[in-house]
Amino acid sequence: xxxxxxxxxxxxxxxxxxxxxxxxxxxxxxxxxxxxxxxxxxxxxxxxxxxxxxxxxxxxxxxxxxxxxxxxxxxxxxxxxxxxxxxxxxxxxxxxxxxxxxxxxxxxxxxxxxxxxxxxxxxxxxxxxxxxxxxxxxxxxxxxxxxxxxxxxxxxxxxxxxxxxxxxxxxxxxxxxxxxxxxxxxxxxxxxxxxxxxxxxxxxxxxxxxxxxxxxxxxxxxxxxxxxxxxxxxxxxxxxxxxxxxxxxxxxxxxxxxxxxxxxxxxxxxxxxxxxxxxxxxxxxxxxxxxxxxxxxxxxxxxxxxxxxxxxxxxxxxxxxxxxxxxxxxxxxxxxxxxxxxxxxxxxxxxxxxxxxxxxxxxxxxxxxxxxxxxxxxxxxxxxxxxxxxxxxxxxxxxxxxxxxxxxxxxxxxxxxxxxxxxxxxxxxxxxxxxxxxxxxxxxxxxxxxxxxxxxxxxxxxxxxxxxxxxxxxxxxxxxxxxxxxxxxxxxxxxxxxxxxxxxxxxxxxxxxxxxxxxxxxxxxxxxxxxxxxxxxxxxxxxxxxxxxxxxxxxxxxxxxxxxx
Numbered sequence: 001x002x003x004x005x006x007x008x009x010x011x012x013x014x015x016x017x018x019x020x021x022x023x024x025x026x027x028x029x030x031x032x033x034x035x036x037x038x039x040x041x042x043x044x045x046x047x048x049x050x051x052x053x054x055x056x057x058x059x060x061x062x063x064x065x066x067x068x069x070x071x072x073x074x075x076x077x078x079x080x081x082x083x084x085x086x087x088x089x090x091x092x093x094x095x096x097x098x099x100x101x102x103x104x105x106x107x108x109x110x111x112x113x114x115x116x117x118x119x120x121x122x123x124x125x126x127x128x129x130x131x132x133x134x135x136x137x138x139x140x141x142x143x144x145x146x147x148x149x150x151x152x153x154x155x156x157x158x159x160x161x162x163x164x165x166x167x168x169x170x171x172x173x174x175x176x177x178x179x180x181x182x183x184x185x186x187x188x189x190x191x192x193x194x195x196x197x198x199x200x201x202x203x204x205x206x207x208x209x210x211x212x213x214x215x216x217x218x219x220x221x222x223x224x225x226x227x228x229x230x231x232x233x234x235x236x237x238x239x240x241x242x243x244x245x246x247x248x249x250x251x252x253x254x255x256x257x258x259x260x261x262x263x264x265x266x267x268x269x270x271x272x273x274x275x276x277x278x279x280x281x282x283x284x285x286x287x288x289x290x291x292x293x294x295x296x297x298x299x300x301x302x303x304x305x306x307x308x309x310x311x312x313x314x315x316x317x318x319x320x321x322x323x324x325x326x327x328x329x330x331x332x333x334x335x336x337x338x339x340x341x342x343x344x345x346x347x348x349x350x351x352x353x354x355x356x357x358x359x360x361x362x363x364x365x366x367x368x369x370x371x372x373x374x375x376x377x378x379x380x381x382x383x384x385x386x387x388x389x390x391x392x393x394x395x396x397x398x399x400x401x402x403x404x405x406x407x408x409x410x411x412x413x414x415x416x417x418x419x420x421x422x423x424x425x426x427x428x429x430x431x432x433x434x435x436x437x438x439x440x441x442x443x444x445x446x447x448x449x450x451x452x453x454x455x456x457x458x459x460x461x462x463x464x465x466x467x468x469x470x471x472x473x474x475x476x477x478x479x480x481x482x483x484x485x486x487x488x489x490x491x492x493x494x495x496x497x498x499x500x501x502x503x504x505x506x507x508x509x510x511x512x513x514x515x516x517x518x519x520x521x522x523x524x525x526x527x528x529x530x531x532x533x534x535x536x537x538x539x540x541x542x543x544x545x546x547x548x549x550x551x552x553x554x555x556x557x558x559x560x561x562x563x564x565x
C-alpha cells in the first residue's frame with residue numbers, strides 16, 4: 001500500500017502540539033514515535049487506528065516510527081503473536097526499517113535503573129502479600145497507608161533485590177515498589193510495583209531472568225532509550241502519565257537519560273458499535289470456539305479483517321474520517337463499512353455470480369450452441385476493457401428473479417413478462433416446471449434474437465426488468481460464505497451483562513453458488529464486486545488453484561439501517 005499520494009492529513013490536537021514544539025525548537029524538529037504492541041494476542045481494528053496515527057505522524061514530519069514489542073510478561077507472550085503483528089503492520093503499508101525493538105533487549109538497563117532508584121531512596125522491596133498490598137493501597141476516596149517494609153534501609157533493599165534476581169525467593173515473596181506517596185489522590189502514584197518475581201520462560205531471553213519489570217515501569221524507560229519524542233497512547237493511560245514523568249525525571253537526575261525527555265500524549269481509543277475489541281473477550285471467543293480462530297472473517301482482528309476482504313486503504317480512509325480526539329465516543333460500524341465500500345467500488349472488478357440458482361431454459365435457443373456476450377470489467381473505468389461471458393440455452397438465474405404470482409411493482413420474470421438478460425438478450429417468460437415437492441425447478445422462456453446487447457437495434461424492445469445470469473454449461477460451482485456482523489446489538493452485553501448473549505446466529509451462511517467462468521482462476525485475496533450482491537474476496541486460506549472460496553466482504557448497501565433504527 002502506497003501512501004505517497006495520500007491527501008494532506010487533517011489537523012488534530014497532537015499535530016498542534018508537535019507544530020508548537022517544532023516552532024519552539026524543543027526537539028530540533030525531530031519527531032520519533034513508536035507502536036508498542038504486547039505480543040500476547042493478535043492486533044485488532046483499534047490497533048489500526050494507533051498504527052496509522054504513529055506511523056503517519058512520523059511519515060508526515062519526516063521522522064521515524066519504531067515497532068517495539070513490549071514483551072515484559074513472558075507467561076502470555078509467544079513468537080506466533082510477534083510474527084502476526086509484524087505481518088499485519090506491513091499489510092497496512094508501513095515499514096519500520098531498522099527500528100525493530102524488544103523491551104526484553106533492555107532488561108539489563110531496566111535492572112540497573114531499578115538499583116539506582118533503590119540507592120537514591122526512590123524504591124524499596126516490599127514483602128506484603130498481594131491481598132495485603134491491596135488493603136494498604138486504599139481506595140479512590142481513602143488514602144493508602146505505608147507498608148511496614150517501606151522503611152527498610154537502602155542496603156537491605158539492595159540486598160533483597162539482588163537475591164530476588166538470583167532466584168533465592170519463590171514467586172510472589174517480594175516485589176520492588178517505587179517510593180512516591182501513599183496518600184496521593186492519584187492511586188497510580190501510591191508506590192506502584194515495578195518488579196515482580198516470575199519464573200517463566202521468555203520467548204526472547206529464555207531463562208536468564210526470574211524477575212520481570214512491570215509494563216508501566218518498562219515502557220517509559222524503553223521510550224527514553226530509543227529517544228522517542230512523542231509517546232502516544234490511549235486515554236486509559238492518562239492517569240499513568242504522572243508516574244511516567246516521575247520515573248524519567250528521577251532517572252534523568254541519575255544520569256541515565258538526557259533532557260528533553262519523551263512526552264506522553266493520550267488520545268481516545270476506538271469504540272466501534274457491533275464490535276468487541278476487548279482482548280480478553282476476543283480470546284474467549286476463540287477459545288470457546290464461537291469463531292473458527294483469530295483470523296475468522298467475523299473477528300475484528302487485522303488478520304480477520306484481511307481475510308474478510310477489508311482493505312488497508314479502507315482502514316486508512318476510516319481512521320482519517322473519524323479523526324483523533326481527546327474525548328471518548330462511539331463510531332457506528334456503518335461508517336467503517338461505508339469506507340470499505342468506497343474503496344472497493346473504485347478498485348474491485350465486476351463479475352457475475354448467482355447465489356441462489358434456479359435454471360432458466362431458453363426453449364427457442366439452438367441446442368448445443370453458445371456465444372459470447374461482453375461485459376465491462378468496471379463501468380467507471382472503461383480503460384479496463386470488457387470480458388467475454390458465454391451464453392447458452394440453459395442459464396442460472398437468481399431464484400428471487402422469478403415469481404409465479406408477482407407482487408405489485410415486480411418487473412422481473414413471471415409468466416408472460418419480458419426482461420433483459422444483462423449483457424445478453426431480451427427474453428419472455430413462457431412457463432415453469434415444479435419438482436416433486438412443488439418447488440420451482442426450472443423457468444422457461446423464449447429469446448428475441450435481434451435484441452442482443454451491444455448490437456444495432458438491441459433496444460428496439462423496451463422492458464422494465466434487467467436480471468443477471470450465468471451459463472449453466474460454463475458456470476463455475478463454488479463455495480461462497482455470506483458473512484455479516486458477529487453481534488446483533490450495537491453494544492454487545494450492555495443489557496444482559498454477557499456479550500455472548502448478543503452473538504448473531506446469522507453471522508455466516510455457507511452456500512454453493514454459480515459463478516461466471518472468469519472467477520474460476522481468482523487468486524487468493526483478489527476482490528470483486530459480484531453484481532447486485534456486494535463485494536467478495538477469494539479466501540486467502542482456503543482458496544486453491546482453480547477452486548476459489550469466496551467471502552462476502554460487505555453488501556452493496558447498508559442492510560442494517562432498519563435493524564438499527
